[in-house]
Amino acid sequence: MNNSQQKALTELFAWRDYLELCKPRVVAVMLLTAVVGMCLATPGLPPIGIVISATLGIGLMASGAAAVNHVMDRNIDAKMARTHRRPLPQGRIDETRALLFAAFLSLSGVAVLIIWTNLLTAWLTLAALIGYALIYSMLLKRATPLNIVIGGIAGAAPPLLGWVAVTGQVNPDSLLLVLIIFAWTPPHFWALCIHKKDDYARAGVPMLPVTHGEQYTRLQILLYTVLMVLTTLFPFMTGMSGLVYLVGVTLLNLRFIQWAIRVYRGKDTAAPMAMFWFSVKYIMWLFAVLLVDHYIISLH
Structure with a gap:
């Protein structure tokens, strides 16, 4: 294998690492509930433009929150068999790059929701991001065995976000x-x-x-x-x-x-x-x- 092939292979795996930071399986379930929320908000089909922009915006912000969670949990992940192979504990991505990636995703998501969806959806999604990435990951997870109960409200938000994207109200x-x-x-x-x-x-x-x-x-x-x-x-x-x-x-x-x-x-x-x-x-x-x-x- 020549140098160019090795470089291409390294870049391929780097993209896989960044994708792993997004927790795509978790985000996929969240987006499913968000889309159902959009559909339940109206008797007919929701506007396709809103479905696309809201799904994209919510997905970007959820992925950003997941990436922040990877950074916050990097020391915990290194000690657990289930998570020790994640990109940060293995040193494949450093904290600075992970946080920049999270910021890019989150800011892009906010912009999409503000410009193409509505302001209330953007604010509520931002609140959910802060609730999961900061309040749960930084404080609750390490402070109380009821962490998942109290912090669960952030993870429960997607269908509400989908509903508000269509109706503009709670x-x-x-x-x-x-x-x-x-x-x-x-x-x-x-x-x-x-x-x-x-x-x-x-x-x-x-x-x-x-x-x-x-x-x-x-x-x-x-x-x-x-x-x-x-x-x-x-x-x-x-x-x-x-x-x-x-x-x-x-x-x-x-x-x-x-x-x-x-x-x-x-x-x-x-x-x-x-x-x-x-x-x-x-x-x-x-x-x-x-x-x-x-x-x-x-x-x-």
Whole structure:
């Protein structure tokens, strides 16, 4: 392999490292809920220009927040088996370049939202970015085992952002979407924390299984699952959604409860991680069912 080929290969992997800073899988789920929020905000299809600009702006800012999180967590990541191969702990990208990259993404996202979407969406997205990248990553994650509960509000914002992008205002239905993700986040993330408890303990992060033990965390997962199930019924109870949603979310909830019970019993060591992966699919399917139900209602 000659020098030019080696340089091209190095640049290719550098781009992959920068892409990894954006946490593309996490951002993809966030953007799905944001787009559903846009669709639910109007009886018909939302304006395609708004969908494109809002998705781009929210995605850029979410990616910027993720990159800041990589910088804030670089020392923690270096001590954890799950994250020690990330670009910063491995030295493939330094802190300055990562922060400049995050700033470029975030400022670009703000500009897109201000110019082509609306000012309220830009401000709310900026607030979510600050909440995740600074308040959660710098303070809450290191300060309290309730970090994911308190900080979860920032991660729950995307459907609200999508809704506001279309309507220019916040209303109760949009806040219901936030509430669903807010209630879903603790059982989703604590399942992962049980599986990675030793990693978090080694890194000195006060996640619930580290500070209060596994059995207490398993109980909290079960209790928060019940809370989440009740929360997911609100769209039907308020008339926001119809029977299609009720049937779909009931089936999803029954499966989620099954996993929560298996985790609570503690007999299956693979259950926490399996529940974590199911919970990712759960939130995507829930918003997909919300979307299908919305357009069935609109047709009638």
